[in-house]
Amino acid sequence: MSGLKKVSLLVVGVGILVYLYKAYIQKPLPALVHGRVHPDFQEVADLYRANFENGEEFGSTFAAYYEGEPVVNLWGGYADVTTRRPWGEDTLSIIFSSTKGVTALLAALFVDRGWLDYDKLVSHYWPEFAQNGKDNITVALLLSHQGGLAVTNGTVPMEWIEEKPQKVWEFLEKQRPYWPPGTAYGYHGITFGLFVDSLLQKADPKHRRVDQIFKEEIGDKFGIEMYNGLPNHLFYRAARHEQNPLHVTLWNIIANLDPEPIMLMGNMMASGTVLMKMAHSGTAQLPSELSFNTPEYSRIPQSSMNGYSNARNLAKLYGIVANGGKTKAGVLLSQKAIERLKQPLTSGKSFDGVININFGYGVATFTDERGNAVFGHDGSGGQSAFADPTLKTGMAYVTGRLKSITVTGDRQFLQYRTAYYRCLQRHIKNKKVRT
Incomplete structure (x- = not known):
């Protein structure tokens, strides 16, 4: 059944x-x-x-x-x-997942500052990313859930984000898209933050973690x-x-x-x-x-x-x-x-045939x-x-x-x-x- x-x-x-x-x-x-x-x-x-x-x-x-x-x-x-x-x-x-929208605003701020370009390849900022079929994924494709990276081969412990970020990056770099990037979208429910947070940290001139970026660029400044x-x-x-x-x-x-x-x-x-x-x-x-x-x-x-x-x-x-x-x-x-x-x-319908959301540059x-x-x-x-x-x-x-x-x-x-x-x-x- x-x-x-x-x-x-x-x-x-x-x-x-x-x-x-x-x-x-x-x-x-x-x-x-x-x-x-x-x-x-x-x-x-x-x-x-x-x-x-x-x-x-x-x-x-x-x-x-x-x-x-x-x-x-x-x-x-x-x-x-x-x-x-x-x-x-x-x-x-x-x-x-409302956190995703806040981080999309951070990415937009990065574009305003010239630290990020939606049309550039993710690998422009993160060279090791261009492995296993990910070499043609742009920042826009990643933010709009079109990168095919919603499903991963294995998982990493959540605490590694704090304790072993290099291990997290290596795990992400080895992933292969589940569908050809740009041909469909599928909600990156858990992986969105892993990939986008890593991208922002690498594109940031100070290489700050995403929580520090928000605090210093938006939180403290705008109350x-x-x-x-x-x-x-x-x-x-x-x-x-x-x-x-x-x-x-x-x-x-x-x-x-x-x-x-x-x-x-x-x-x-x-x-x-x-x-x-x-x-x-x-x-x-x-x-x-x-x-x-x-x-x-x-x-x-x-x-x-x-x-x-x-x-x-x-x-x-x-x-x-x-x-x-x-x-x-x-x-x-x-x-x-x-x-x-x-x-x-x-x-239209997502790759899994269930979700029907219009995604933009990290926002719905x-x-x-x-x-x-x-x-x-x-x-x-x-x-x-x-x-x-x-x-x-x-x-x-x-x-x-x-x-x-x-x-x-x-x-x-x-x-x-x-x-x-x-x-x-x-x-x-x-x-x-x-x-």
């Missing part, structure tokens, strides 16, 4: 039990909601609170910037559901708190990441009538699929005693998934970019760089319902951060309860985004009246 059929039967089989649990047993935790919103965006705050009161949210943060200024900054629930530790304004949480690998002394501020219980995940699938999570779960459960091979590539699977909730793992910089931040800081970062890249502190990105980030480089790109070009990156469990340059908006959502098995966006985040844009229309009209 295929993985998809197994998952489908499982969904049907537990549907009634899940309904009973949801309706009669599950009790929402006391709603703890805090934050600040511009009066024109009160609808967003009301919706956010309602989702805590009805048990849809457990611990999260949502924020938005417009024209470089904060208009929404909300946080609520629990950083640790088990101990009832409240989620605070300065709580940091793992953002998983944005985001860590690629959380320093141990800040671990006490981290939210505990928790998977939704299986029955809750299945209920969400049933309630939303969404077949995509079933397909993804089926592909992840079925042995031999490309998606399964991707999941077991790059770095070795974590031993049971070393999880995302430990300082030993959290501190390791890996741009595929190990960034830590919150919605306020991510919205500020993308808000600067959406507002033209210029601030009183200096220029983060040029207008030319921002225009290039809006351009999709892929389209899409045209929203208003026809505006938007770019950014989602992350596992519901994380999202993006820039809308047309409406000069940066927006982000971060959650400690990992709810979504989807590539189309978390249900609660999509609710907040829709409400935000309704409010923004009124806000723009009100600004015109006031002026």
Whole structure:
């Protein structure tokens, strides 16, 4: 029986039990909601609170910037559901693949500085890379998941990134593309950070590691708190990441009538699929005693998934970019760089036949319902951060309860985004009246 059929039967089989649990047993935790919103965006705050009161949210943060200024900054629930530790304004949480989008902004900054060229071969900066069929991979192909390097021959220990970077580079240099580079795209879920972080370090005139590059070039300069690998002394501020219980995940699938999570779960459960091979590539699977909730793992910089931040800081970062890249502190990105980030480089189904995302220069790109070009990156469990340059908006959502098995966006985040844009229309009209 295929993985998809197994998952489908499982969904049907537990549907009634899940309904009973949801309706009669599950009790929402006391709603703890805090934050600040511009009066024109009160609808967003009301919706956010309602989702805590009805048990849809457990611990999260949502924020938005417009024209470089904060208009929404909300946080609520629990950083640790088990101990009832409240989620605070300065709580940091793992953002998983949304880290990829932040690193794409770093790569764009490198292009602005002349340290990197999207059109040059990766081997121009990293000569040893040009082995085993990788000699024709450009920086653009690598960033847009077209390099064929999503699947690796073996893995390396995660701790080698800190302790033995040379060993990691040697491992990456020996890899052979899983498909001919440039002929298709496939999500480099784990390997993106390994290859791109190495490239940035080699292209950097100071050869800094990616976490140091972000801190010195963006974080410190523009007042944005985001860590690629959380320093141990800040671990006490981290939210505990928790998977939704299986029955809750299945209920969400049933309630939303969404077949995509079933397909993804089926592909992840079925042995031999490309998606399964991707999941077991790059770095070795974590031993049971070393999880995302430990300082030993959290501190390791890996741009595929190990960034830590919150919605306020991510919205500020993308808000600067959406507002033209210029601030009183200096220029983060040029207008030319921002225009290039809006351009999709892929389209249609991916190599594995499951993912359907338009990737650009390290970011996901899409045209929203208003026809505006938007770019950014989602992350596992519901994380999202993006820039809308047309409406000069940066927006982000971060959650400690990992709810979504989807590539189309978390249900609660999509609710907040829709409400935000309704409010923004009124806000723009009100600004015109006031002026």
